[in-house]
Amino acid sequence: MSDLVESRADSTLAEFTADVCRRLASGLLDRTGDDLRDLVAQEVDGLRAALSDPSFLDTADAPSDPPFVSPKGYTTINTNPVTSRRNPLAPLVTIEHDGDVVEMTTTLSLPYQGPRGRVHGGYAAVLLDHVLWHAVRSRLDSVSFTRSLTITYEQALPIGTELTMTGRVTEIDGRKTFAAGEIKAGDVVCVRGEGLWVSPRPRT
Numbered sequence: 001m002s003d004l005v006e007s008r009a010d011s012t013l014a015e016f017t018a019d020v021c022r023r024l025a026s027g028l029l030d031r032t033g034d035d036l037r038d039l040v041a042q043e044v045d046g047l048r049a050a051l052s053d054p055s056f057l058d059t060a061d062a063p064s065d066p067p068f069v070s071p072k073g074y075t076t077i078n079t080n081p082v083t084s085r086r087n088p089l090a091p092l093v094t095i096e097h098d099g100d101v102v103e104m105t106t107t108l109s110l111p112y113q114g115p116r117g118r119v120h121g122g123y124a125a126v127l128l129d130h131v132l133w134h135a136v137r138s139r140l141d142s143v144s145f146t147r148s149l150t151i152t153y154e155q156a157l158p159i160g161t162e163l164t165m166t167g168r169v170t171e172i173d174g175r176k177t178f179a180a181g182e183i184k185a186g187d188v189v190c191v192r193g194e195g196l197w198v199s200p201r202p203r204t
C-alpha cells in the first residue's frame, strides 16, 4: 500500500456510513412500525451530525480500509464483500495468520439468515472460500482463483453467535493448491470445506 487518496476524516465518515447501513440492514429485518422509525431516525441523526460536525467522529477507530494508490498507480478501494469495512455487505470480521493456519472470526446477523436462526448455506460457503483463499494466498507468490469448493454442512450454523473459520493448505502441486478448513460455533464444527485454487498459466 502506498499513498492514501482521501483524508482520514473522509475515510472515517465512509466507514461510519457503512456501519450505519449494516445496522439499518439488520434493523429492517427485526423491527417494525415505531421501533423501526426510531432506529431510522437515530441513524439519520447520527449521519447528519457526522456530516455537519467533523469532530463527531474524532473518537472513532482509525479507518481500516482507506482507499489508496496501488504500486501500479491505480486508485484502489477494498470492495471485498467479506472483509471491507467500507462495503456494507461485509460483516465485521477479524483475520489472523498463525503459521500456516488462517483464522477468521465474525458474528452474523439477520441479513445472513437462511432457515430460521441459521446462517444461509451459501454465505457459509462464502466465508470458507475467503478463509481458504487467504491460506492459499499466504503460501504463494502469485494470484490464484477458486477452481472447486466442496462444502459439507454437518450442523446448523447459528445466527448471532461468534463463528470461527480456519483454513490451511493441504497440498501444493505446481499451479494447483489444495486447502481445507471448517467453521466452528464454540467447539462445534458445523461446516467443512475443501477445495482447489489454481494460478493462471504464465503468459507465453
Ligand SMILES: CCCCCCCC/C=C\CCCCCCCC(=O)SCCNC(=O)CCNC(=O)[C@H](O)C(C)(C)COP(=O)(O)OP(=O)(O)OC[C@H]1O[C@@H](n2cnc3c(N)ncnc32)[C@H](O)[C@@H]1OP(=O)(O)O
Pocket: 080, 129, 130, 133, 137, 144, 145, 146, 147, 148, 175, 176, 196, 198, 199, 200, 201
Ligand atoms: C500484494 C498482494 C496482496 C494480496 C492481498 C490483497 C487483499 C485482497 C483481499 C481479497 C481479494 C480476493 C479474495 C478472493 C477470495 C475468494 C476467491 C475467489 O472468489 S476466486 C473467484 C471465483 N473463481 C473464479 O473466477 C475462477 C474461474 N476459473 C478460471 O478462471 C480458470 O478455471 C482458472 C484460471 C482458475 C484455471 O484455468 P486453467 O485453464 O488455467 O486450468 P484448468 O483447466 O482449470 O486446470 C488446472 C489444473 O487443475 C486441475 N483440476 C481442475 N479441476 C479440478 C478438480 N476439481 N480437482 C482436481 N484437479 C482439478 C486440472 O486437471 C489441471 O491440472 P493439470 O495442470 O493438468 O495437472
